[in-house]
Structure formats: structure tokens, C-alpha cells
Amino acid sequence: MTAALGYLAAARRSGQPEGIASVCSAHPLVLRAALRHGREHDSKVLIEATCNQVNHLGGYTGMQPADFAALVAKIAGEEGFPADRIILGGDHLGPNPWRHRPAEDAMKEAERMVAAFIKAGFRKIHLDASMGCKGEPAGLDDQTTAERALRLATVAEDIAKTIGAEMPFYIIGTEVPPPGGADHILTTLEPTSRAAARQTINVHRDLFKKAARDDAFSRVIGLVVQPGVEFGNHNVIQYDRDKAKDLVGLLDDEPQFVFEAHSTDYQGRRPLRELVDDGCGILKVGPELTFVLRETLYALDLIASDLLPDYGERPLYAAMEGLMSAQPNYWKGHYGGDEPERRLLRHYSFSDRIRYYWVAPQASAAVERLLGTLAGARVPIPLLRQHLPAGEQFASAPLDPQEVLMWRVMRSLDDYHAACRGSAAG
Structure with a gap:
């Protein structure tokens, strides 16, 4: 399954960048539309569930990962969409749903959640432990974030090996503002700095290497960044590729990666194409749908x-x-x-x-x-x-x-x- 999205970085390296939409929704009609659209266009379909929507305790949808996977499979069968063309992902998998609890308690729940996602057949795993838990700052430093991401990746790796499943591939990093859109009127938005993105990659790479998890890090295919797109309650900030030029240049030094862009909803066709051309190979969409x-x-x-x-x-x-x-x-x-x-x-x-x-x-x-x-x-x-x-x-x-x-x-x-x-x- 790694090869299912491994082509994204290769396509960028070849000078012919490609992308894939990540449908982040649990609504059955949206899932049906995505699968029918994939059937009509003979394309893969990437569907993701967030840690708040779906987790081992049910999430706000009441579904555990196995339930969500079964729902997608049922709809795919009804739509005549091949199961082997579905990629299931877990988004923001980390302690976020339990961040009101002490860090160790929240991380133990996050580990159980990741294990449930892997057992249910999810293979695209966004490791996101960037949020502070009880008594911690709202946003954690790169070192702590990476240490917790490694801890979650270790669970994913061990479970996948134990059950004989295909090994997962990973996304690292997070974005600001939080997923789901901002709560205020936005006037401007600065892309992630190149130095910050590089630091995120380097800290994760070093920690995975020290833990003898080089193989797992070789399957980190994407980095979540803020390329300068967002929506609030009232308005949308559209992509300005000139402001993102410095960030985009990082991919020339890190050919393993593409960027994953969150909150690309409401951008429209031209900005979306520019995002793909500039290395955002994974485009998250949910609220727009x-x-x-x-x-x-x-x-x-x-x-x-x-x-x-x-x-x-x-x-x-x-x-x-x-x-x-x-x-x-x-x-x-x-x-x-x-x-x-x-x-x-x-x-x-x-x-x-x-x-x-x-x-x-x-x-x-x-x-x-x-x-x-x-x-x-x-x-x-x-x-x-x-x-x-x-x-x-x-x-x-x-x-x-x-x-x-x-x-x-x-x-x-x-x-x-x-x-x-x-x-x-x-």
C-alpha cells in the first residue's frame, strides 16, 4: 500500500507533480459520492477519519475504526468500487481527544486508538502529538512532539507486524490554525517557514534513527505544513504561491516528501492546481463537502x-x-x-x-x-x-x-x- 501514495513524491521529482484529494468526512452521502466519483474516474480514493470523529471509544460519530472501515466497504460494494483502490487514513492521530487529561493518560489512550486503526486496515497514519495535555503548554516543542510521535509509530509498527498486515506509511507535522477552520475573520496568513519545516523533519528523523526505526521513517511520505490556505466562519484565504516559494524550495532538499495541505476547502480549481504544482501532493477536504x-x-x-x-x-x-x-x-x-x-x-x-x-x-x-x-x-x-x-x-x-x-x-x-x-x- 505504501506504493499507493509513494508515487506523489516521485511525480514531483520527475517534474510532473500529481496529487490526491483526501476526503475527510464520516457522512455516508459524502462517502458514497467520493466512491462513485472514484469509480467514474477510475481513480484511487483516499478517505480519512479524524481522531475526534472515530476512535477506539467511538468518537462523536459513535464509530470505532473497524465500524468506519466496514461502512466504507459497504458503500463501496453498493457502488461497485474496488476495495483495493480504497486507501483509509487516520488524521491527527494522537492525544487530542484526551488532552484535558495528564499526558501519560492521554498518550495511553492515543496508543490504543492507533492500534485500533491499524487493526481495522488503516494504513495512512498522521502522527500528531503536537498538542499539550493537562498542565502543558497548548503547543509542544518539536522534541516532545517527535518523541510522542515515535511512541505512536512504534505501536503502529508492532501491531502491523504482529497481525501480518501491510506496513503503514506516515504523515508528520501539524498545521495552524487547528483543523476545521478558524473562528474569526481572517485577513492574512503566513506559510510555515522553511526553517520550521526543516526542523520538524530533522528532529523526527534523528529520533527515529536513534530508536532503530529507520524503516518506519522511510515510510514517512508527507509533512503537514501551512502553505497559506485557510477558511474562517466568514471568509476564505486563498493560496498565494509567491508567499510560499521559500517553503516550497525545501522539497528540493527533501525528495522523500510531499506536503500535506489541510483546510484546502473552498479554494477552487486554480489555487488547488497551484498547490499541487508546488508540492502539496495531498489535499485535505471535508467541511466544503x-x-x-x-x-x-x-x-x-x-x-x-x-x-x-x-x-x-x-x-x-x-x-x-x-x-x-x-x-x-x-x-x-x-x-x-x-x-x-x-x-x-x-x-x-x-x-x-x-x-x-x-x-x-x-x-x-x-x-x-x-x-x-x-x-x-x-x-x-x-x-x-x-x-x-x-x-x-x-x-x-x-x-x-x-x-x-x-x-x-x-x-x-x-x-x-x-x-x-x-x-x-x-
């Missing part, structure tokens, strides 16, 4: 309200507002301002924290009612132009609402596929 899914669900909610009087006035929107107001834990620390602003952000923020709520029974029931209500309905072109202007091809014929949702997510994935030059077909 659930954002456009929500966008389309709300469009269908409006269409149903206008088309079918018995449906009511935007019941899906009302259900989600009631749910998020009653259970604010996933958004209250991220959305500020007065109540009207918070209400707008609950539904329309680029950070898309509404994605945490779709698994709730109230949300599932409202979505099922919407899809069932519109199934087979004939929507006239003027109404589609009003609420879903790019979806005129769905007019007049009996509607399959799930296909509309899939189409919209796949449109975003088209930008990533084009930016990567379809290179993930491998």
Missing part, C-alpha cells in the same frame, strides 16, 4: 416548501435550528456575536459545524421526510433556477433527491480531480 451537501438540502427544503403546500415552511431548516439551539455543544465555543449572527453561523458558516448534527435522530428524520416528499416529484425549471440554479438538468423528470445531493458533492470533487490531473488513477 458537507457545506455543499447542506446547501443542497436547504435548496430542496425550499423547493418542497414552494412546490408542495402540505410539506410546510422549511421544516428541515426548522428542525436543524431547534436541534442546534437545544444542543449547542458543537458550535457555542466557535460562533460569537449576537443571537442573529449566531443563528446565521449555525446554518451558513464555512466551518460548517452543522455537520456534527446530521447523525442526530431529529436531523435524520427531517432529511428522510424531505427526500421522501420530493421523491418522484416533477420540479419545473423556474423553481430549480430559483433555489438550485445549476441543477436545471433535474427539471421536469421524476426527481431522485439523493441523486441531486450526490451530484452536488461530486461537483466539488471534480475541482480536486482536475487539480490533481486525475493522477490518483495510478
Whole structure:
């Protein structure tokens, strides 16, 4: 499986850089869209679960790694997508979910989590122990971070050997701001400095060597950096390749690596292509995919309200507002301002924290009612132009609402596929 992404650094060295989108979502419709898109384009599909979404204790999705892998396999089977073209990754695997506890306790949980990911067939492992635990600074120094990353890699290596599985490959480093987007309006963003990126690589390399884990380090294929892309609740900082030139030059000295760029959501095709050309071989996307899914669900909610009087006035929107107001834990620390602003952000923020709520029974029931209500309905072109202007091809014929949702997510994935030059077909 290492060869599955090993081509990225080789392609850059050859002067023909390629990339792959990393789909970071646990939403079944997003997973289905990614796998269907991969089937239609004959490409590999890289799907990642974060330590907060999925872990050995269930995460916020309630899924352990084996559950997530089984869900992906089930959908792949239904979509006719070959299992050997799926790459499963674990993102930010480290003590983050337990950082409120003492470091040793948090690291023991992180070790159990990594073991569960390896046993479940995940082979792309992002070692991220950069966050401080109870009584520690919020961000740790390179030495401590690397020592903890080595500890987690040792677990991964030993488990893989014990069960006779293919050896994992690794990503090191982290990015600032944290994953999921910033909480404030962004005006500018500085890329990771070349010196800082070099230091991260050197400290990890030296520690792995001293621990006689050279073989594991040879499978470190990527370094997470901040190339200068991010999104907040209100806006997006697009890639400025001139500002990243010095950082990009590091890859000429470190041919083993490509960069992994997080928070590439909402960039659009041209900036994504520039990121790939500049060595960001792995492009993380997640909130954009659930954002456009929500966008389309709300469009269908409006269409149903206008088309079918018995449906009511935007019941899906009302259900989600009631749910998020009653259970604010996933958004209250991220959305500020007065109540009207918070209400707008609950539904329309680029950070898309509404994605945490779709698994709730109230949300599932409202979505099922919407899809069932519109199934087979004939929507006239003027109404589609009003609420879903790019979806005129769905007019007049009996509607399959799930296909509309899939189409919209796949449109975003088209930008990533084009930016990567379809290179993930491998």
C-alpha cells in the first residue's frame, strides 16, 4: 500500500507533480459520492477519519475504526468500487481527544486508538502529538512532539507486524490554525517557514534513527505544513504561491516528501492546481463537502416548501435550528456575536459545524421526510433556477433527491480531480 501514495513524491521529482484529494468526512452521502466519483474516474480514493470523529471509544460519530472501515466497504460494494483502490487514513492521530487529561493518560489512550486503526486496515497514519495535555503548554516543542510521535509509530509498527498486515506509511507535522477552520475573520496568513519545516523533519528523523526505526521513517511520505490556505466562519484565504516559494524550495532538499495541505476547502480549481504544482501532493477536504451537501438540502427544503403546500415552511431548516439551539455543544465555543449572527453561523458558516448534527435522530428524520416528499416529484425549471440554479438538468423528470445531493458533492470533487490531473488513477 505504501506504493499507493509513494508515487506523489516521485511525480514531483520527475517534474510532473500529481496529487490526491483526501476526503475527510464520516457522512455516508459524502462517502458514497467520493466512491462513485472514484469509480467514474477510475481513480484511487483516499478517505480519512479524524481522531475526534472515530476512535477506539467511538468518537462523536459513535464509530470505532473497524465500524468506519466496514461502512466504507459497504458503500463501496453498493457502488461497485474496488476495495483495493480504497486507501483509509487516520488524521491527527494522537492525544487530542484526551488532552484535558495528564499526558501519560492521554498518550495511553492515543496508543490504543492507533492500534485500533491499524487493526481495522488503516494504513495512512498522521502522527500528531503536537498538542499539550493537562498542565502543558497548548503547543509542544518539536522534541516532545517527535518523541510522542515515535511512541505512536512504534505501536503502529508492532501491531502491523504482529497481525501480518501491510506496513503503514506516515504523515508528520501539524498545521495552524487547528483543523476545521478558524473562528474569526481572517485577513492574512503566513506559510510555515522553511526553517520550521526543516526542523520538524530533522528532529523526527534523528529520533527515529536513534530508536532503530529507520524503516518506519522511510515510510514517512508527507509533512503537514501551512502553505497559506485557510477558511474562517466568514471568509476564505486563498493560496498565494509567491508567499510560499521559500517553503516550497525545501522539497528540493527533501525528495522523500510531499506536503500535506489541510483546510484546502473552498479554494477552487486554480489555487488547488497551484498547490499541487508546488508540492502539496495531498489535499485535505471535508467541511466544503458537507457545506455543499447542506446547501443542497436547504435548496430542496425550499423547493418542497414552494412546490408542495402540505410539506410546510422549511421544516428541515426548522428542525436543524431547534436541534442546534437545544444542543449547542458543537458550535457555542466557535460562533460569537449576537443571537442573529449566531443563528446565521449555525446554518451558513464555512466551518460548517452543522455537520456534527446530521447523525442526530431529529436531523435524520427531517432529511428522510424531505427526500421522501420530493421523491418522484416533477420540479419545473423556474423553481430549480430559483433555489438550485445549476441543477436545471433535474427539471421536469421524476426527481431522485439523493441523486441531486450526490451530484452536488461530486461537483466539488471534480475541482480536486482536475487539480490533481486525475493522477490518483495510478
